[in-house]
Each structure stands twice: as C-alpha cells, then as structure tokens.
Amino acid sequence: MGPWAAALGGLAWLLWLGGARAIPPTRLDWAMREDWAGTTFGWLFYRNAPWGLPLTRSPNQLFPHGTSVALTDANPLLAVLFKLFNPLLPADFQYHGLWLALGFALMGWFGAKLVSVVSPRPTHQWLGGLLFAMAPPLAARLGHLLLCAHWMLVAMMWLHLRDTPDARAAKRSLLWAAALNAVAASTHPYLVAMLAPLAMALTVRLALGRVITWGRALLASAGFVVLDLLLFALFGYFAGGSLGAEGFGQFSADLTTLFNPTDWSRLLPSLPVARRQGEGFGYVGAGALLLGVLAVAGAALRFRSLRDVPWKRGLPFAVAVLLLAVYALSSRVTWTGRLVVDLGGLYEPFSRLTSAFRASGRFIWPLCYAVMGGALLLWLRQWRERAWVGTAVLALVVAVQAYDLRQDKSELRRRPDGFRRLQAPEWAALKGHYRHLALFPPQVQWVCPYNEPLVNAAGYLAYRLGLTFNSGYASRTPPSIAEECNATMRPGGVDADTVYVVVRPQVGAFVRAGARCGVLEGLAVCVAGQREDAFAQALTRQPLR
Template identity: 60%
Template sequence: MLPKSVSRDEGSVLLDRLPGWLAALGGLGWFLWLGGGAVLSPTRIDWLTQGDWAMNLFGWLFLRQAPWGLPLGDMPNLFHPYGTRVSLTDGIPWVAVGLKPFSGWLPVNFQYTGAWLALCYALMGYFGSRLVAVASARAVPRVLGGVLLALAPVLAARFGHPALCAHWLLLAMLWLNLRDIPDERTAWRSLALAALFNGVAAGVHPYWVAMLLPLTAALAVRVARSRRLGGGRALAAVGGIALLDGLLFLLFGYLGGPGLGAEGFGDFSSDLVTLVNPMGWSRVMPELPARPRQGEGFGYLGLGAMLLGALAVASVAARWRVARALSWRRGLPALAVVLLMAVYALSWRVAWQGRQVVDLSALYAPFAAQTAAFRASGRFIWPLHYLLVGGALLLVVRLWRDRPWVSGVGLGLALAVQAYEWRADRSSLRWPVAFHRLQAPEWKEMKGHYRHLALFPPQIQWLCRYDEHLVNKLSYLAYREGLTFNSGNAARVPPQAVEDCRAALPSGGVDAETVYVVNPEHLTLFLQSGARCGVLEGLPVCVRDSRQDGFATALERQPLRLTQP
C-alpha cells in the first residue's frame, strides 16, 4: 500500500527509480570495501600527496589562491612565472572551478577527490541499472546488473587518476544507444542527454570527450535510421554537440598553452589479450605478459563477467528462436564505433602478450598530432569492455524474461564471483601515505615579505630532475603561506621551463621577492653572487643579500658561507 499522500503515478515513478538507487548504493558499498571510507573526509589530504593525486591536489589548492581569469582555472601562481591551468593538472575543472567561489568558507586543508570517486561508483551502479532496464523492468536484474557493472576491474584500477574514473559516462552513452526510441520526443531527449554527458565530459578530462563524441555520432545514426528524426537534423545535433565540446575545451584551457601533445603513443597501449589479462589483480586468473607501460590499456573483464558472457552465449544457443527475434540492428552503430576505438587502443605497435606482432606506424603517421594528444591509446579499450559486459547482461536478462529466476541466479553468481576474484588488498586507497610537512616556525616569516617560493633549479616532472617528496613539501608550504611556486607535476608542463632547469643562476640574478631552496650543487654560485643563505630543516635556503626582514635574519642561525681556499 502506498501512503495516502503519494498518488499511484508518483508511486510507480518511485518504484521505477528504486532499483537505480539500490544499485547506486551497491556501487558505493563496493567503493567503501575498496578502502573508500578512509578518503571521504574532505579535510584529510595526506593520502593525496603522492603521484598523480598530488598533481590533482596542488592544482586545486593553488587555484583557490589564483585570481579569476580566462581560461577558467588559470593559475599563474603554479609553475611560476609561466603558470598553468587546473585542467592541465587533471583537477576535474567542473568541480574545481565550481568550488573556487566558496574557497573562503572552506577549510585550509580541503579536498574533493574522495567524494568524486564515491560519486563515480554510485553513478556506475545507477547507470548500470538504467542500461539493464533496456531489457527488463524487473528490480532484481536491474540491481544485480548495475552493481556488477560498478565492480568493473578497469574502474578500480584507475584510482590513481581520479579524472579518469568517470566510467559512468560510458554506461550512460551505451544506455542512450541501446534503449528504445519510440517517438520524436524521445529522440530529441536522447540527443539532449548526450549533449549533457558530453558537456560534463569536457570539464572532466579530454579522453572522455574522445570516447563520448563517437558514441554520440552512433546515437545520431541510430536516431536517423529509426526515422524519428531526419538525417540532417540528427547530423546538426552532433555538430552542435561537437561545437559545445570545443567551446568548453577553450573555456577550461585545454587548448592553447603547452598543448595536449606528448610522447608515448605506442607504449601506453592495450594488448590483444588485455580483456583476459588481470595483470596481478585476480585471485584466480594467471597474469599474462605485457609491456611495461601497458597498464594504461588494462581492460580485464573479470571472471564473473566472463562467466556471464559464457552464459549469454549458451542462452543464445538454447533460445535461438527468441534470440533471432531480437532487435540486433539497434546496437550496430555503437558496436562499429566501439570496435574502431578498440583498434586504436592497440596503437601502431600491436602486441600479443607484450610482443609486437603487427606494425601499423604507416597508418597513423599522418595523424601524429592527434595521436600525441591521445597518446594513452589503451584507454580506448574501456568502451569495448563495457559493451561486452553490458551486452552479456542484456542478453541473459532478455532471453530469460519468461523465467526470471534463471537470469537472477546467473547474475547473482556472476556478481559473487566478480567480487571474490578482485584483489581488494591491492587497492591504493587501502595504503595510507605519511606526509611530512615542513614545520619550522621560521617559514611563517616569509608571509608579507616575499611573493615567491622557488626551487633552484626548478623541479618539474617529465621535464627535469624531480624529487617528488621535496616538491610536494614545498608546494604545500607555498600554498599555506600564499606564495607562488615554480615546480611541480602536470599532465602537460610549460616546455619553455627546460632552459631554467639547465641554468646556473636565476635569470636576472637573485630576485628580492623570492625565497630559493637551492640544490647543493648550485649553492656556491648563489653565495658568490652575494646571496644570504642558511640551513632550514636541512634545506639550503637563500634570499637576496639586501634583505633585512625576519626570515632573512632567521637564516643567520645556521648560516652557509663560502669556504676559503
């Protein structure tokens, strides 16, 4: 019985949404099992001070102190004097820029990465449930199928790169491509939702747009073939969505600046056996050989999903008459673009268990700029991963719709095996990181007297010498004291800084508004130039010799002098 305050129509809507919410809770529960509870606190930042997490964290922290400008997310205070953008630190621009106006009310130590990862898992369950609803309105398969998709190994393996954890966008686009389009209104609504998902993707990470836009084109083809919309209008919709993506790329600063190109195409690829290679993540399946950088092309289906795939094949054979009557053609446009993306995932160096078997370099040579921008081609295996698992789900549920207990048992077994097999102990969320801050009270004397903190020479990941622990400690110090910083890590770094990495002394001499943490190899040159230097927390620190402020005076407590010959 429904409460008197709820009409029957409202009640049916609530009941229809309930499986999606339950699947979302299931996805969230799996995230917590993988260690997510330890990272949800927004004031806990220590776990983020390593690898790409640190890049994301400091991108957001320095954005909080940066002036507003265009493109949105512009940060002249990081990689100073060249600057960067929060988009180039993979800081999820929609979230970072959206939170910036409220920065004054947020705690000094504040991060949103943990909440973002939790949201991604919840949305995986939700849109997984919506995808299963294409084949059945029953609650049980929708909940079990949604949770199974949330347990995708390719998602849990991406924790180190939060912006690339929005796999729910792929499920959402597959749902749009495979669901019924009974009338013109539904066709327009599908294209509008595709525009929304593309817009979200453009403010999360460029790779999502590179995957979603082809799936949007596939949706337009299907809409046009269904005769719900004319081909011209469907094509115009895709053009408008592509224009939207381009404008958002400009707005968030992905275009311009250092650009998106980088080395690695052919290395960050998928292997021909990637769908069955657990790469050490399985309790059951053996690890197969792979090249060192092919972790980017990790596409393992999971033993539970493979069992479900076997059940789907057996179901087609057992219920061939029912299977023949299915509307197979509706999935052909999506299948075509997904297979093309899977081919790109293999890159020019097609490998079988780590050994090159085909050379496609001549095919990709004319597209060097594009392949440099999307060098981690292996990530394009994800759409095929989800199409295979989602397709198996839909087949099992649809073919046994008259005997739902069969699909229920099959999905339940697949879910149990998938959960058991995954080595949750390898989750990076379960291994806390100790962050050793610089604690000396003398550092606080910099505030109000200096504008910049600099490593000399600069330390920039991928460009010059890089000591991650030192850079992270100084990045946090600069943030806490409201100073600019010249070093760090970003997905794309200012190439002109390479000359600074090789310099013997700062261009223009020792700057009066800068505190330098100097490499011992360059210390003699600083002292010869007349800089005032001392040791602070074991670090050689220098300022201009004319400075008489409290910080400069504090350096005299452990002074560094030129040794007499």
C-alpha cells in the same frame, strides 16, 4: 529502487577498495603522492589564483609560466564550482574523494538503468549495476582520479539501447548525450575522445530509426564537436603549449586485454604484456566472463527467445566501440606483448592527434563495458519468462566477480608514504614580505629531476602562505620549462621578492651572487642579501657560506 540500490552498492564497493580515507574532504595526506599530488596541488593553487580567462588559469603554479587546472588533471568542473565557495572552505580541502564516490555510485546507477532496458525487476537492476561497479578497469584507474568516470560510457550505452519511439524522446536522448559530453569536456579530454564518437553514433542510430532526420543528426553531431571545443578553450586545455607527448604505440591495449587480469585476479592466470601497456588494461572480470560464456551458450540453445530483439538499435554503438578498440591497439598491435603487426605507416599522417591521445589503450574501455553490458542484456532477455533463473545466475556472477578482484591491488589500499609539512615558525614570516617560493633549480615532473617529497612539502607551504611556486606536476608543459632544469645562479640573479630552496651544490653560487643563505628544517634556503626582515634574520642562525 533498483538504480538506488545499485548506486549504494557501487559506493560500498569503493569503500571496500579503501575509499573511506579518501572521501572526507578535509583529508589531504592520502593524496600527496604521484598523480594524486598533481591533481591536489592543481586545485590548491587555483584557490589562490584570481579569476580570469581561461576560466581555470593558474598563473601562480609553475611560475612564471603558469598552467591551468585542466593541465594538472585537477577536475576543472569541480574546481570552478568549489572556487565559488572558496572563502567558506577550510584550508585543507579536496574534492577528489567526493568525485570517486560519485563515480562509483553513478556506475552502479547507470548499470542498473542499462539493465532496465530488458528487465523491470529491481533485483536484476541492482545485481547488474553491482557487476558494472565491480569492473576491474574502474578499480585499476584509481591511480588517476579524474578517469574514474566510466559511468559516462555506460550511460551512453543506455542512451543507445533504450527505447526511443518518437522525436520527443529522441530530443531527450540527444540532450542527455550533450550533457554527458559537457561534463566530460569539463573533466578530462580522454573521456571526450570516447564520448564524442559514441554521441555521433547515437545520432546515426536515431536517424536509422527514423525518429529524427539525417539533417538533424548531422547538425547534432556538429553541435557535440563545437560544444566540446568551446569548453576545452573555456577551461584552459589549450593554455600549456603543445598538447602532444611521446608514447603512442606503447601505452596500448594488448589483444588479450579482455581476459588478461595482469595480477588483478584470484582465479585466472596472468598473461605477459609489454612494459607500458598498463594503460590498456581491460580485464572484464571472472564473473563477467562467466556470464558472457553462459549468455552465448544460452543464445545458441534458446535462439527463438531472441528473434524479436531489436539488434539494429545497437549497431551504430557497436561500430563506434569497435573503431575505438582498434585505436586502443595503437600502431603496434601485440599479442601477449609480442608484436603482431606494425601499423605505423597508417597512423603517421595523424601524428599530432595520436601524440595528444598517446595513451591509446584507454580507448578499450567502451569495448569492456559493451561486452559486460551485452552479456547482461543477452542473458536476461533469454530468461525473461523465468526471471528466477536470471536472478540466480546474476547473483552467482556478482559473487564470482567480487571474489575474483584482488582488492589489495587498489591504489587506495597502499600505505601512504607520509606527507611532510614544513612547520618551523620562521616560515610564517614570509607572508606579506615575499611573493614567490622557488626550488632552485626548478623541479617539474617528467621534465626536470624531481624530488617528490620536497616538491610536495614546499608546494604546500607556498599554497598556505599565498606565494607563487615554480615547481610541480602538469600533464603538458611549455617547452621553455625544460631549458631551466639545469639552471645556474648568475651574479645579480637573486630576486628580492623570492625565497629560494636550493640544492646544496648551488649554495656557493648563491652566496657569491650576494644572497643570504641558511638552514631551515634541513633545507638550504636563500634570500637576497639586502633583505633585513625577520625571515632573513632567521637564516643567520644556521648560516651557509
């Protein structure tokens, strides 16, 4: 019952962080801001897209360039799954809240499974799973929904440390690792970039334990890489041009990250970090830090109780985690935000890789959970003959962890800014008469000037009417989009199948190009001058000339 209780505890913690309004799948308003809006529209436009290859291609978003669910961070795996049932789903439907609920529950579950390596007691497993579910790095990622899947890292740690006595058990572990890689590759590339090295380290651990041969270990490692690349291609990660972006060396982890709460703690003071180092947030929590101190102190006093610990079992995992942590520090290693050493020359030959994984600070997460898991296992191992001591301290640690974390910092507790739905009855006349809705000039996050409320309102309208849309959010975009940010209307450039929502300074150019323009719900809207349909006629009620 330990893992089940821990899973329920993880779900309860999400609710405490404000998840109650996100879980109901028919609620959209909470998700219509910032990165959440990008993931939501990535799914909504994919619902209207035809099936094709790559499997998650979405040609009607960022039209005419198109994009994919993968490049809008909209969870390719769940998008494909729910698209199969698209006719049965209501128009307002999102699965991101369900993904969060699953992530927090599985964090508790696999935290409990990890504790089961040293303790069969359900109470220990429940408390240990709760400690993992309360990890501050998980709560801090609520602004980026797909990356709230830290349970995969804890699950991989469990595979490394659990007993694997023979080839049959080794095969099961490798299949588990392959499944985790497959889910990660179908979800987000940063998860794969962490899981793949840990999976390869697992093959080394099994080969060192002589339960598989080195040849099989090499074959399994190659298999993980091939599996990940095939799924990347299938789900459309390579569909958006260059995968690189600026920021490597800035989106990093500081050397103080494990004990620096950066305003997330009620108990510990915050230390300074550089402006963009929030991506490297790795504070493990006051409870976990307390447990670590007690475990290390106890190990020094009760060393004999640890003589039979199979330390070699965790060595490949530890090496992989430390290497990932070194990458998390990036080319600019800092202490409290101040440069300690510049490794730019070392990383320069690998600039294509580092630009693709520019937010290197995220790679500190495996070390965070290794520290938490190591403290848990070390403590319980010391007191396995006096289980009540382990229970009492774990209960105290979980209480400290829960009190320490500032729930008001949760993105889910932020008051929503409000989502505007365009509701004028005239909009309904677009359906069946027009094919495209376009902002002019286009507005693409991080590329062009971006009015988020306008983009969200127009994007939702385009989705409900089954139209293409030329604006929005994607993590990677073709370079040609940037050339359209300051577009101007040319004579004869008004497309008859497109409805344009135009910034006011451009209205005159549309009128001179022969367009019919008017005001609808406070927006300047233009269509081709030759259009005589009901929507075009509606624009004459408040004409713009």
